[in-house]
Amino acid sequence: MIEASDFKNGMALLTTAVSVITTKGASGAHGFTASAVCSVTDTPPTLLVCMNHASRSHAHFIDNKTLSVNVLGAQHETISNAFASKLGSEERFEQGSWAELATGAPVLEDALVSFDCEIEDIQQVGTHSxxxxxxxxxxxxxxSESLIYFNRAYHHVAQVEIA
Structure with a gap:
């Protein structure tokens, strides 16, 4: 059997983009920092986002049925840290400049890219939805620079122009 600590240590070596996942609706505005985001298909355009059941905003995402995936740029370490901290929702959204697209979920105005989504299905697997x-x-x-997470630390990746 694989120990949870061995799995976590191995996953720390999987380089991932850093995103802030947000929601807004009848249950209020909430968000968290995530690295567990993945494309599922382009027809129809679908993403999957994993969230721990123990997160204090978990129920709000389920109630609101919407979310935005805001992929962070190199300049967004402070925003990532705020949404990963114990700060309240209002304090988290004081970081950065926010707008809305179709669903009303907050979109970070200078994110690399923001995907505004409707939650269509929720699967429960272990500790996560x-x-x-x-x-x-x-x-x-x-x-032009992405914020990534590798080996439990932030790093920056930039596109290099080849002449």
């Missing part, structure tokens, strides 16, 4: 999300709107920016 897997949200299957249909993308209803996309907003891209002109940012």
């Amino acid at each position: 897997i949200f299957m999300c249909r993308v209803v709107a996309i907003k891209q920016s002109e940012q």
Whole structure:
């Protein structure tokens, strides 16, 4: 049997984009930092987002039935840390500048890309919920550096122009 600590140590070596996942609706505005986001299919455009059941905002995402995946740029470490901290929802959204697209879920105005989604299905696996999300709107920016997480630390990746 694989120990949870061995699994976590192995997963720390899987380089991932850093995203802030947000929701807004009858249950209020909430968000969290995530690295567990993945494309499922482009027809129809669908993402999956994983969220721990123990998260204090878990029930709000289920109630609101919407979310936005805001992929962070290199300049967004502070925002990532705020949404991963014990700060309250209002304090988290004081970081950055926010707008809305189709669903009303907060979209970070200068994110690399934001995917505005409706949650279509939820699967329970162990300690987490897997949200299957249909993308209803996309907003891209002109940012050129991505914030990634590798070996329990932030790093930056930039596109290199080859002349």
